[in-house]
Amino acid sequence: MTVQTHTAVTTEPSLVDLLDRLLGKGVVVTGDVVVSLAGVDLVRIQLSAVIGSVRKEMGNL
Amino acid sequence: MVSESGTYVYAVGRNLDEEVLSGLEGVGGSSVRMISHRELTAVVSTVDLEEFGEAALRRNLEVLAWVEETARRHDEVVRRAAAITTALAPFRLVTIYRSDDAACDRIEELYDDLVLVLDRVDRRSEWSVKVFCRARSVPSATVEAASSGVAYLERRRAEIRDRQQAAGEQQMLADQLFWDLVPGAAATRRLPPQDQKLTGRREPMALNASFLVDDEHSTDFFELVNETRARYPSLDIEVNGPWPPYSFAVLDKP
Numbered sequence: 001m002t003v004q005t006h007t008a009v010t011t012e013p014s015l016v017d018l019l020d021r022l023l024g025k026g027v028v029v030t031g032d033v034v035v036s037l038a039g040v041d042l043v044r045i046q047l048s049a050v051i052g053s054v055r056k057e058m059g060n061l
Numbered sequence: 062m063v064s065e066s067g068t069y070v071y072a073v074g075r076n077l078d079e080e081v082l083s084g085l086e087g088v089g090g091s092s093v094r095m096i097s098h099r100e101l102t103a104v105v106s107t108v109d110l111e112e113f114g115e116a117a118l119r120r121n122l123e124v125l126a127w128v129e130e131t132a133r134r135h136d137e138v139v140r141r142a143a144a145i146t147t148a149l150a151p152f153r154l155v156t157i158y159r160s161d162d163a164a165c166d167r168i169e170e171l172y173d174d175l176v177l178v179l180d181r182v183d184r185r186s187e188w189s190v191k192v193f194c195r196a197r198s199v200p201s202a203t204v205e206a207a208s209s210g211v212a213y214l215e216r217r218r219a220e221i222r223d224r225q226q227a228a229g230e231q232q233m234l235a236d237q238l239f240w241d242l243v244p245g246a247a248a249t250r251r252l253p254p255q256d257q258k259l260t261g262r263r264e265p266m267a268l269n270a271s272f273l274v275d276d277e278h279s280t281d282f283f284e285l286v287n288e289t290r291a292r293y294p295s296l297d298i299e300v301n302g303p304w305p306p307y308s309f310a311v312l313d314k315p
Binding site: 018 | 136189307308
């Protein structure tokens with residue numbers, strides 16, 4: 001949807017914004033593992049949280 | 062060994078017409094389909110547990126390219142589904158069940174909460190509002206020659222104190238701004254501010270919030286945002302959306 005106001009920008013969401021929402025935890029920076037994507041230093045997501053929620057769902061089978 | 066498969070759930074919604082999504086590719090490449098339970102419909106696809114099983118996920122979630130591809134595909138499917146219904150509850154990334162039956166059992170378990178969530182998000186969308194502190198020009202007083210070590214240290218201390226105070230004030234303003242926008246939304250959620258390394262901006266993020274806004278009142282919400290722009294000239298406000306109501310479909314049930 002294009003919004004007819006300069007207030008909103010409609011571009012492809014950034015990965016961080018997306019993961020903020022899809023993981024429901026927020027994206028955090030931890031010093032231990034840094035992943036590089038297209039030359040930009042990105043920092044690893046809160047994997048323990050992801051894995052925790054995955055496990056919870058898998059455990060419910 | 063024959064590889065096992067699982068059922069990946071993207072979202073649960075009402076009044077979803079399977080025809081519209083037919084041919085859409087899901088995560089891992091297989092087609093998106095729908096399964097019904099009572100009056101609810103789950104948007105799902107079959108995934109190979111060689112890629113999406115617990116052990117594989119543990120590995121794959123460490124690979125940023127995999128995470129990005131999966132997240133973008135998940136988002137695409139959710140957005141396509143959101144476009145054909147007013148009430149959709151997106152699920153978290155990589156929510157996988159052993160089978161369609163297991164997914165339906167879970168939906169039955171969550172039924173009451175799902176109905177509440179669907180009522181909450183019906184005819185509403187999520188808007189992201191991020192606030193950055195504008196960079197301030199540094200006073201040129203630091204240029205003058207240090208007369209003595211003591212004077213230098215005192216000046217350094219004063220600078221640090223000023224900077225901390227300024228950051229505190231900016232944070233307070235960003236908090237006020239958040240509350241100014243609350244009346245324009247049906248629900249709100251604050252996410253942790255993103256690290257500067259992730260935003261790639263020089264200015265720190267003071268607010269990372271999501272607002273669930275009535276679709277028919279979104280223009281009013283933008284007006285409210287524009288008013289705050291004028292009221293808080295030291296803050297840079299970034300609005301992004303509409304998003305499917307990811308932040309407002311949270312079922313925090315064990």
